[in-house]
Amino acid sequence: MPKIVDHDQRRRELAGAVQRVIARDGVAEVSIRTVAAESGWSSGALRHYFATRDELLAFACEQVIEQVTARIAEMPADGPVREVARRALLETMPVDPARHTESAIAFGFLALGLGDPALARVQRLHFSSMFELCVRVSGALTPDLDEPGRRAAGRRLHAVVDGLTVHVLAGHLTAAEMVAELDAFLGSLP
Structure with missing residues (x-):
């Protein structure tokens, strides 16, 4: 009897291997070879799922977006x-090693998406997902705003969250300093 292979599960396993390579060695070290070694697969077997490094990175980024979205959706909405x-915002920010890796993957697409339309699609997905979260958060924090006001407040919040994230990824802020700055920003809102 032939073995039944769950191809979606295999792709998710490979995305996990990408995340481990990035956590350990950085985005620049992701290649078909390094991910194959991390996953225990041959490069040839991996290429049955992803023909190029960019496809592998794109899938890993999409997985990050899904993971973060699922965590936020599952969060209890009780409390102030x-x-x-x-x-919810801290689920998207590099406050611990796992979220640092997720942020590194997502922001790795900033440069990659500039020159490749397929990667630009994933970059837009990341940014639009984060923007919509920030609009929802801004609407909850300032319910008196009309829709254009919520969208404008969401853009400002998105800029703050992304800016703080980039500063942590670049080593200019610690995670604790980033959280303190986010708290200061949220505390300044009416």
Whole structure:
């Protein structure tokens, strides 16, 4: 009897291997060869799922977006609105090693997406998902705003969250300093 292979599960396993390579060695070290070695697969077997490094990175980024979205959707919405908003935003920010890796993957697409339309699609998915979260958070924090006001407040919040994330990824802020700055920003809102 032939072995039944769950191809979606195999692709998710490979995305996990990409995340481990990035956590250990950085985005620049992701290649078909390094991910194959990390996963225990041959490069040829891996290429049955992903023909190029860019396809592998794109899938890994899509997996990160799905993971973060699922975590936020599963969060309890109890407590003060500002605290619920803060918890949701921190799920997207590099406050621990796992979320640092997720942020590194997502922001790795900033440069990659500039020259490749397929990667630009994933970059837009990341940014639009984060923007919509920030609009929802801004709407919860300032319910008196109309739709254009919520979208404008969401753009500002998105800029703050992404800016703080980039500063941590670049080593200019620690995770604790980033959280303190986010708290200061949220505390300044009406």
